[in-house]
Amino acid sequence: MSRADTERTGEALGIIAGGGVLPRLVAEAARADGQLPFVVAIADGIRSDWTPYESVKLPWSRTGDVFPILARRGIRRVVFCGTISVRPDYRSMIPSPRTLMMLPEILRMVRGGDDSLLRAVAGVFERRGIGVVAVHSVLHDVLTPAGSLTRRAPDKRDDLALRRAAHAAGEIGRLDVGQAVVASPDRVIALEGIEGTQAMLERVGALRAAGRIGRSEPCVLFKAFKPQQDERFDLPSIGRETIRQANAAGLRGIGLSAGRSLILEAGAVVEEADAAGMFVIGTSKTAEAEAP
Amino acid sequence: MSRADTERTGEALGIIAGGGVLPRLVAEAARADGQLPFVVAIADGIRSDWTPYESVKLPWSRTGDVFPILARRGIRRVVFCGTISVRPDYRSMIPSPRTLMMLPEILRMVRGGDDSLLRAVAGVFERRGIGVVAVHSVLHDVLTPAGSLTRRAPDKRDDLALRRAAHAAGEIGRLDVGQAVVASPDRVIALEGIEGTQAMLERVGALRAAGRIGRSEPCVLFKAFKPQQDERFDLPSIGRETIRQANAAGLRGIGLSAGRSLILEAGAVVEEADAAGMFVIGTSKTAEAEAP
Numbered sequence: 047m048s049r050a051d052t053e054r055t056g057e058a059l060g061i062i063a064g065g066g067v068l069p070r071l072v073a074e075a076a077r078a079d080g081q082l083p084f085v086v087a088i089a090d091g092i093r094s095d096w097t098p099y100e101s102v103k104l105p106w107s108r109t110g111d112v113f114p115i116l117a118r119r120g121i122r123r124v125v126f127c128g129t130i131s132v133r134p135d136y137r138s139m140i141p142s143p144r145t146l147m148m149l150p151e152i153l154r155m156v157r158g159g160d161d162s163l164l165r166a167v168a169g170v171f172e173r174r175g176i177g178v179v180a181v182h183s184v185l186h187d188v189l190t191p192a193g194s195l196t197r198r199a200p201d202k203r204d205d206l207a208l209r210r211a212a213h214a215a216g217e218i219g220r221l222d223v224g225q226a227v228v229a230s231p232d233r234v235i236a237l238e239g240i241e242g243t244q245a246m247l248e249r250v251g252a253l254r255a256a257g258r259i260g261r262s263e264p265c266v267l268f269k270a271f272k273p274q275q276d277e278r279f280d281l282p283s284i285g286r287e288t289i290r291q292a293n294a295a296g297l298r299g300i301g302l303s304a305g306r307s308l309i310l311e312a313g314a315v316v317e318e319a320d321a322a323g324m325f326v327i328g329t330s331k332t333a334e335a336e337a338p
Numbered sequence: 339m340s341r342a343d344t345e346r347t348g349e350a351l352g353i354i355a356g357g358g359v360l361p362r363l364v365a366e367a368a369r370a371d372g373q374l375p376f377v378v379a380i381a382d383g384i385r386s387d388w389t390p391y392e393s394v395k396l397p398w399s400r401t402g403d404v405f406p407i408l409a410r411r412g413i414r415r416v417v418f419c420g421t422i423s424v425r426p427d428y429r430s431m432i433p434s435p436r437t438l439m440m441l442p443e444i445l446r447m448v449r450g451g452d453d454s455l456l457r458a459v460a461g462v463f464e465r466r467g468i469g470v471v472a473v474h475s476v477l478h479d480v481l482t483p484a485g486s487l488t489r490r491a492p493d494k495r496d497d498l499a500l501r502r503a504a505h506a507a508g509e510i511g512r513l514d515v516g517q518a519v520v521a522s523p524d525r526v527i528a529l530e531g532i533e534g535t536q537a538m539l540e541r542v543g544a545l546r547a548a549g550r551i552g553r554s555e556p557c558v559l560f561k562a563f564k565p566q567q568d569e570r571f572d573l574p575s576i577g578r579e580t581i582r583q584a585n586a587a588g589l590r591g592i593g594l595s596a597g598r599s600l601i602l603e604a605g606a607v608v609e610e611a612d613a614a615g616m617f618v619i620g621t622s623k624t625a626e627a628e629a630p
Binding site: 135221222241245253261 | 427451505506510515516525532552553555
């Protein structure tokens with residue numbers, strides 16, 4: 047435990063929690079570090095049970111209430127994590143009074159892709175004196191290391207596919223669209239939009255079943271850090287489900303931006319990938335920037 | 339009829355035909371011009387009935403046979419048109435002797451996206467003394483004009499969405515992936531990979547039904563010319579089916595690269611769009627290049 051962590055012992059940490067396994071992992075890590083996690087469930091996170099953690103559920107119409115809630119508990123630091131599949135539609139809801147007060151600020155924010163939205167949200171917190179910390183400053187050992195993590199490493203054709211996918215993923219990331227791309231050595235197969243990685247992988251599986259991907263056309267998934275992204279939130283991530291989905295889509299393996307992406311429950315992820323004969327590899331910034 | 343056309347009267351034209359309505363429109367136009375169309379059906383085109391035109395069906399394993407077939411008929415000019423949804427998997431087929439002879443050349447070609455594939459195929463024809471002509475040099479009045487074609491024109495928010503979609507479509511086109519993008523004024527919704535425009539529009543419809551697209555989030559489709567593309571083949575195109583699919587996905591309208599995209603059966607397309615209250619607009623090169 048570093049000195050910074052020690053100083054945080056007993057301090058409250060707000061977890062602005064969407065869906066998926068990540069927010070719970072963050073809460074567990076914060077508690078293990080001696081911090082006091084308080085979960086503010088939003089979006090997909092509202093459907094989860096947050097026991098044993100203290101929590102509140104905030105529908106989009108009550109977004110503005112987050113600040114009095116945090117203030118009442120003396121919370122000065124928050125971490126954003128988890129998936130948000132449905133964006134707020136403020137034009138067709140009845141906001142709480144606090145939310146209504148913030149509505150002009152909120153509506154300006156909703157412009158743009160996920161990354162610009164998250165940066166705007168972070169700004170709203172910071173202007174009110176609440177610090178926004180990165181997931182990996184709470185949840186240690188979750189950043190993807192460089193190099194192959196699995197028994198199987200990419201072969202020459204896989205390397206070509208990884209380079210092609212990484213390059214395309216960087217480009218769509220620059221447009222603040224998705225983070226994920228599936229490619230073969232010959233061509234890009236699928237680009238992630240708002241549907242998310244899981245839906246994209248299901249699409250790849252369907253294309254393969256329909257004969258639209260050759261039997262001898264090895265495909266890989268790459269999830270890339272967006273070049274202009276704030277490293278504190280929405281880093282690309284994979285977990286055990288991603289391995290299962292990628293395997294079902296017939297992929298040979300997965301590449302990630304080393305140091306700027308997350309592997310959730312890495313031990314289980316590598317075990318699952320090894321069992322499926324797949325590779326998982328962290329690649330350097332320079333390798334990603336290269337056109338294939 | 340221009341002088342060039344007159345000189346072509348009585349001359350044979352090879353139509354290398356994939357799926358969809360385009361190859362038949364090309365054959366009709368060629369015949370109306372006094373040329374003698376001969377259809378070489380490949381890929382998705384093999385499933386069509388080509389009566390009343392002279393035709394031959396070539397599975398991928400017999401690709402190499404196209405040259406003796408054209409030579410026997412004295413055909414010195416071909417036009418490529420129609421969709422190819424399944425790419426050849428030469429590694430797992432038994433090729434005809436002629437195809438086998440060409441296999442090294444063919445396998446080099448299969449590398450890359452659709453555009454690099456088509457350029458390579460055109461090169462193979464040209465090296466054998468066969469000219470490759472553009473669809474719109476046979477089928478006149480099919481190029482998208484600049485400006486709005488429909489009663490409804492895009493409003494200010496639609497314009498924003500069109501700019502966002504056009505910019506993203508140009509970027510993925512540069513990567514030689516898809517040509518089509520769906521966007522709202524706020525963000526990019528979907529990017530076309532190998533699944534094609536129809537499957538992408540079905541995905542957008544499903545995202546809307548699932549509440550992943552806001553009720554007050556107007557979306558548009560843009561199909562863009564790929565910056566590095568050869569204008570002779572695979573220009574982005576729409577037809578009546580595209581209008582129906584876009585309407586089913588809840589889109590407000592469609593934008594296309596003026597002068598570098600095709601509207602098949604334009605009269606019927608505009609009629610169908612007007613009935614659905616949608617816009618169809620051709621936009622200039624400069625408008626596309628701008629970031630939104």
